[in-house]
Amino acid sequence: MPGFEDTLRLLRSSSLPNALQDEIERRILFGEYRAGERINENALAQELGISRGPIREACRGLVESRLLAVIVNRGFFVREITAKEAADVYDVRASLMRLAGETLAGRITDGQIAILGSLVERMDAAERGGDHDAYYVLNVEFHDRIVDYTENDRLRAMCEGLAKELALYRHRSLIDGGGVHVSNREHRRILAALAARDPARAGAELERHMLAGKERFLSTRDNTGDGPPA
Amino acid sequence: MPGFEDTLRLLRSSSLPNALQDEIERRILFGEYRAGERINENALAQELGISRGPIREACRGLVESRLLAVIVNRGFFVREITAKEAADVYDVRASLMRLAGETLAGRITDGQIAILGSLVERMDAAERGGDHDAYYVLNVEFHDRIVDYTENDRLRAMCEGLAKELALYRHRSLIDGGGVHVSNREHRRILAALAARDPARAGAELERHMLAGKERFLSTRDNTGDGPPA
DNA sequence: TTGCGGTCAATTGTTGACAATCTACACATT
DNA sequence: AATGTGTAGATTGTCAACAATTGACCGCAA
Structure with a gap:
């Protein structure tokens, strides 16, 4: 290396x-x-x-x-992450994304809306073309930008940390792709709520989106509640 | 030492x-x-x-x-914490306490309700007796227990970390007591929502309670947005 | 007086060595 | 065969010394 x-x-x-x-x-x-x-x-x-x-x-x-x-x-x-711990992380992250949505809806600029819109468009294109890798990257960027635009540094840092922690869990079982593919419709709903500058709706949509992701993710694995060896 | x-x-x-x-x-x-x-x-x-x-x-x-x-x-x-950063931390903490309320309302036991109830009673007594120190300790325990009872370890760890970070800000200006005294009425509302096993209400009450605390806290200080020396 | 270099003490960055501890394996004992 | 024991090798825990960098002090010139 x-x-x-x-x-x-x-x-x-x-x-x-x-x-x-x-x-x-x-x-x-x-x-x-x-x-x-x-x-x-x-x-x-x-x-x-x-x-x-x-x-x-x-x-x-x-x-x-x-x-x-x-x-x-x-x-x-x-560290070894159990399914229970991963679920806990997902819940926390969903809660934080809700905060991100609420915060951002009150301060998002037209330019930021345009950028997010472009990301959603490109996700649509990737979805149609079956390009899962491109979709994945765009999806990550979509969420990252939403957090970034809040300008809440603490929130930013926490979301970053949680994402890394989840990556840790992902490596427990080997498969990564498959089933992770999220319908772009949820992203459209999030974007619409943000564009409408509706904090409650944007927060709710984002939280729901993340919790849906949690279900999708956890259902694809063996939820053996194994703990550390000692 | x-x-x-x-x-x-x-x-x-x-x-x-x-x-x-x-x-x-x-x-x-x-x-x-x-x-x-x-x-x-x-x-x-x-x-x-x-x-x-x-x-x-x-x-x-x-x-x-x-x-x-x-x-x-x-x-x-x-580390030196600016007022902006402290405000960010408060927002995140409020969001997490909301999650704590939502989670706990769905799984709280009668025994836990009794313990929280006793804490509220004792806070009432301390309030009547003007014993600010006792009130402060009970108040911290009340919130800690709510987080503990969720059995979400990640949430627990994060709340602990955020509390420490806020302590950091507290030491910037010296005064600590005064104005921090929270009306116990909010605690009663939180407890009622938990006892009713109403996740949405418990979450909302807790979030509101924390945001009120944020306002109380930030309004007592000079919100000079000073940054690190470079 | 003010601004500019240069020297020096204080402090951090990194290293290699030594002490303490753990794991694995072989051997003796029951 | 099963179990306990002791030794050896590997690995972590801690230390003290050296190298590199910084910041402050001081003198000097404009």
């Missing part, structure tokens, strides 16, 4: 732990580190040609953002 | 960084470290008789939980 070697050199000016935290996070999110796997500090240090100090710092950060768990004298482990 | 020396010895079995993170967090929450202040790693290490490694690990964790900020080559600083 030469990708990190570059960022390492580039970001050596901006502290190893920060760059490392991003890199380890990336490996977790991309499934290169599997759920439950231990982060071997020595191995990672040797691989990257650095010492263990910065690695431990980065891991501490990832523990706080709930991507890693730490067991004393045993090390850092990629 | 002999208090920490004990915990240090006690928790030496369970890793310095964890104990340190709690201790530094305590110092921030209690205002012993002031907003904007730098954490001097050497000084702290010497004071506690340990080395800088664990301190840096603890600080990384606190950065992720938003109590500290890090500037490369300059160190860790206690």
Whole structure:
């Protein structure tokens, strides 16, 4: 993996732990580190040609953002998320998206409406063309923009964190695509409520949309309520 | 400060960084470290008789939980929260409490209703007796229990984190008491909605209650939108 | 007085080494 | 065969030292 070697050199000016935290996070999110796997500090240090100090710092950060768990004298482990925990995260995220909708409906600009509208159009096109990958990317951007436009930084950060946590759950069972495809009709309803500057409706539509996503997602997996090994 | 020396010895079995993170967090929450202040790693290490490694690990964790900020080559600083950021946090918290109300109304037990009822009664008594401190403690417990009873761990963790973040803002201006005294009537309305097992009403009452708290709180301060020095 | 360089102490960034702990495996015992 | 025990290797926890950077102080020139 030469990708990190570059960022390492580039970001050596901006502290190893920060760059490392991003890199380890990336490996977790991309499934290169599997759920439950231990982060071997020595191995990672040797691989990257650095010492263990910065690695431990980065891991501490990832523990706080709930991507890693730490067991004393045993090390850092990629967190394992149970179906129950994933469901809880979905509920919280739905609630936050509701807030996003309520907030944004009261302050959205015409330009932002146009951009969101264009995204919905392109999702329609992708849907018609059967281009699932394009649809997925557009879908993510649609939701991200809604959160961004609220200009509530705390909300932004939380949604980002929750999304990462869910990615963690996704890697538990391997399949990712399939069934995740959301009807674009819900997006149209959300956009209409935002364009009407109706906070209650925009919030309700977004919350409903996210909860529908939760049901779609959880129903495609084995909801075995397995807990951590100890 | 002999208090920490004990915990240090006690928790030496369970890793310095964890104990340190709690201790530094305590110092921030209690205002012993002031907003904007730098954490001097050497000084702290010497004071506690340990080395800088664990301190840096603890600080990384606190950065992720938003109590500290890090500037490369300059160190860790206690975060400064602007009025805008505090308002954002309040909005998010209100939204989450709404979720707590909706969730709890669908699963609250008679025993839990009784406990919450007792808390409201005792708040009434404290209100009549003018015992602001007792009222404050009961008030916190009332809200904590509502969140706890939902059994949504993610929600629990987030509310806890947001509360700490707000404590950070509280220390910006010194006064804390006064004006914070909430009418107990709102609590009664919340309890009634929960006891009626009405999710929509319980959620709405809680959200309204938190937003009212936001207004009460922000109106008592100078809303100077000062940002970090750079 | 004001602004500009340069030196130096203080502080953070990173490393390598050592101590403490855990896991696995082989061996002895019942 | 099953169980306990002890040793060895691997791994984490902590430390002390060194390198790099920063900010402040001080003198000097315009």
